[in-house]
Amino acid sequence: MAIRLTFWGVRGSIPTPGPKTVTYGGNTSCLELRFGAEDRLVIVDAGSGIRELAGKLLANDLKKGPIRTKIFLSHTHWDHIMGYPFFTPIFIPKTELDVYGPVSFEDDPLEKVVGDQLRYRYFPVRQEELAATIRYTALKESEQDLGGGLRLRTKYLNHPILVLGYRFEFEGKVLCTAYDHEPYQNVFEMEPDDPRYDAEAVKEGADAAAGENEKVMQFFRGADLLVHDSQYTNQEYRHGKPPKKGWGHSTFEWAINAAHKARVKHLVLFHHDPDRSDAELEGLVNGYRASIAGKSRMQVSIAQEGRTFEV
Numbered sequence: 120m121a122i123r124l125t126f127w128g129v130r131g132s133i134p135t136p137g138p139k140t141v142t143y144g145g146n147t148s149c150l151e152l153r154f155g156a157e158d159r160l161v162i163v164d165a166g167s168g169i170r171e172l173a174g175k176l177l178a179n180d181l182k183k184g185p186i187r188t189k190i191f192l193s194h195t196h197w198d199h200i201m202g203y204p205f206f207t208p209i210f211i212p213k214t215e216l217d218v219y220g221p222v223s224f225e226d227d228p229l230e231k232v233v234g235d236q237l238r239y240r241y242f243p244v245r246q247e248e249l250a251a252t253i254r255y256t257a258l259k260e261s262e263q264d265l266g267g268g269l270r271l272r273t274k275y276l277n278h279p280i281l282v283l284g285y286r287f288e289f290e291g292k293v294l295c296t297a298y299d300h301e302p303y304q305n306v307f308e309m310e311p312d313d314p315r316y317d318a319e320a321v322k323e324g325a326d327a328a329a330g331e332n333e334k335v336m337q338f339f340r341g342a343d344l345l346v347h348d349s350q351y352t353n354q355e356y357r358h359g360k361p362p363k364k365g366w367g368h369s370t371f372e373w374a375i376n377a378a379h380k381a382r383v384k385h386l387v388l389f390h391h392d393p394d395r396s397d398a399e400l401e402g403l404v405n406g407y408r409a410s411i412a413g414k415s416r417m418q419v420s421i422a423q424e425g426r427t428f429e430v
């Protein structure tokens with residue numbers, strides 16, 4: 120085993136506890152990654168699921184010594200950071216935490232965007248009172264060596280604010296994240312009977328969007344595990360009331376097609392819509408599996424809280 124991924128939060132937008140989501144889970148985005156025999160820990164996103172992960176770290180990891188880890192934030196939308204004040208290691212002396220993430224609003228550093236959740240108006244403890252040593256670093260598109268044979272590449276995705284996808288490479292295996300992300304659209308798309316119709320602009324727009332989408336596919340090309348946004352069905356995206364096009368998320372259909380084209384080995388569908396019940400999710404994904412059977416060898420799974428994937 121080179122990389123082990125455990126989901127602690129799989130839901131998009133807002134936590135959705137309740138009888139309709141007990142199987143796949145109602146917490147928002149949090150991924151626990153473990154690398155190699157040493158079980159090196161890296162966390163992706165601090166949604167509401169990180170609270171449960173913190174409980175596990177206190178019960179297991181803390182016995183071996185202080186918690187020293189990195190948290191990579193896909194972006195700072197609330198569903199991806201709301202669990203941060205409940206990540207108990209921040210209250211424990213000798214914890215060392217490095218928090219990385221993209222910053223869209225340059226006047227406010229990452230420390231303020233994330234750490235301002237710890238203010239008396241929102242929470243009973245202030246950031247200044249935390250016992251842990253916490254360092255915040257704004258990330259851009261980059262490639263870096265995280266040491267011990269672990270390499271990381273980051274890529275901007277398409278969302279209303281800056282979002283980074285993460286590509287971890289370790290011992291020849293690749294785990295990639297691509298959320299929150301919507302395929303790039305042709306900004307000049309219009310119908311030929313529109314008086315503003317300009318064939319050249321339409322073609323240029325289409326080429327530009329296709330080029331950007333190709334870059335994202337190159338980013339996750341060949342991944343052993345890809346965690347991809349799949350909040351909507353194609354029907355909801357194009358014909359929902361209202362249509363969800365432009366809201367910053369992908370469809371199941373897009374995720375499956377793009378991952379298959381990029382020769383991904385195992386696609387994990389993620390960022391479930393808050394309105395999607397377990398039964399609906401399972402029904403939909405069984406349908407997609409049936410429709411690609413015999414055409415693609417790619418494995419397709421549903422991200423599920425508590426479930427572990429190994430490569």
Ligand SMILES: [Zn+2]
Pocket residue numbers: 131132196198199299390
């Ligand atoms: Zn989200």
Ligand SMILES: [Zn+2]
Pocket residue numbers: 194196278299367
């Ligand atoms: Zn978002």
